[in-house]
Amino acid sequence: MRLYLLALNPTDSVTGGFLPAAARLGLDVTVLTDQPAAHRGHCPDVEILECDVRDFRSVITRVSTHHTPDGIFTNSDHLQIQAALVADYFGLPGKSWQAALRAKDKAQMRRHLSAVGADTVWSRELGPGQDPAVLTGPDVRYPCVVKPREGVASEDVVLVEGPEELVLRCKEIQVRRPGAALVVEEYLTGELCTLETLGDGRTRHVLGGFHTDVSPPPYFIEQGLTFVSAHPESLVGQVLDQLDALGVGFGVCHTEFVVHQGRARIIEVNYRAIGDQCDLLLAELLDIPLFEYILRTHLGEPLPRDPGARTDGAARLAYPCAQRAGTLTAAPAPADLLVDGVQLTYRPLREVGERHALYRTNRDYLGVLRAIGADQETVDRAVAGFLAAQRWEITP
Incomplete structure (x- = not known):
């Protein structure tokens, strides 16, 4: 079966999640991208073709002049509408392009939720x-x-x-x-949370979510996330109702919302898998073939009634952030450790010697620490201990 994967820049989700999953499923994969050299450096064994992926007409032409498609997929925020239109053109399973537009266009999302009486901001x-x-x-x-x-x-x-x-x-x-x-x-006040869902158009599974630590205003930098196996049922119901109002229900979706006085209000809908290595952690923590499930939906296969996800684990992600512009002159190397039963995985996101501005976004991340264990207190202690023992230095 031939899967076309639309991408812009390489991401951990694609190189560490979806492409290995496609290989395990035995799929023939063609990556369509406007940055072919960057992708060839990360996955030299995958067929990569140059294409103006932001233009759905160019994608249709590229696919039509290559192999017959069995699935069209993207995990890019910027390409969901294009992928939906291309899948629809070829009569393949995919997201509604209208729902993809409502998720991507934050103004249209607000207008639509208000128009249907789901929420007014x-x-x-x-x-x-x-x-x-x-x-x-x-x-x-x-x-x-x-x-x-x-x-x-x-x-x-x-x-x-x-x-x-x-x-x-x-x-x-x-x-x-x-x-x-x-x-x-x-400004919607409250605790910032996420809900991770996966659907095939008929069945929808809630895979849990996260509590998100955000930097103090005026900026909103996600500094860490703590896994929540199940948010309160009333909150989940409110979020799902709003997703239904938007038409969001096919494939994977990462929704950010705030909770205030028992009310859940959507901040944004990312009609893709959660990023910044949270999806890699989620697949490992839940012990399910998450990336394979996602790809299978885009090949027209139904999801299992019970995905078999574990619910007895605890997890946390932490992101050491640059506090100023400059050159990274000291930083820890990649590490895989077992501390008090907690599996710690650290991966740098910048190389020593790189110079960067201060962005006040996740582009300020110096690395990502993933931690999985049996209880939250032990996980949090292991994360704090690892971070305290490391040193990141930035020279102006």
């Missing part, structure tokens, strides 16, 4: 190049959050307290992202 959209001064009217609710309409990874997401700051932040983002539309929406 005050928000305004600022078109490309539009003067932010139009947002200084009396109806603006402060504090509020400014974000790119189709952004990812908290890039250029910032909390603002008043009209002058709102105009300033919008103009700053417009300089960095010319042509991008922005969303300004009310």
Whole structure:
């Protein structure tokens, strides 16, 4: 069977998750990407073809002039609509392109949820190049959050307290992202959580979720996540109702929401697997062929009624972050350790000698530490001990 995988830059999810899973399933894989050299460096044994994957018409042409497809798949935030359209063109299983658009376009997500009565969040959209001064009217609710309409990874997401700051932040983002539309929406207070789901269009499984540690405002950098095998049923029901309203139910989905006074409100819907190595941890922790399940849905195979996921484990991820711009001059090497029964896996995300700006996003991550054990207290202690024993140095 031939699987076409659409990708931009290489990611751990693809190179460490989906491509090995495709090999285990015996699939013939063709990677379509606009960055073929980067992918060949990571997976030299996989067929890689250059393609303007942001244009669904180019993808259709590339597939039509190659091998007959049995599945179209992407784990990229930026390519879900394209993959959905291409799958639909070839009559293959896939996500609804309308649902993929609602998930990707944060302004449309707010409008749609409000229109169907699922949830109403005050928000305004600022078109490309539009003067932010139009947002200084009396109806603006402060504090509020400014974000790119189709952004990812908290890039250029910032909390603002008043009209002058709102105009300033919008103009700053417009300089960095010319042509991008922005969303300004009310700040939703509460504990940040995630819900991880997997569906085949008929059956949907909740795989658990995470509690997320976020940096203090005005920025929103995810600094660590703690696995939760089951959020309270009432909260899960609220989130699933909102996903149903958006039409999200096929394949894997990573949903971020806040909880305040028993109410769950969606922050964003990422219609793909959770990233930053959380998906790698999830597959290992739950002890299920997670990546194979995801690919099988895109080949038209039903999910099992019971995926067989374990629920007796505890896990945490931690991300040492750069606190300033500069060159990384000292950092720990990759490590696989067993400490007090806790499996620790550390992987660097920057090489010593690399120089970077300060991004105030997950691009500031210096490495990722995955920890899996039998109870949360022991896992947390092992994580704290490992991080305290390491040294990361950045020279301005």
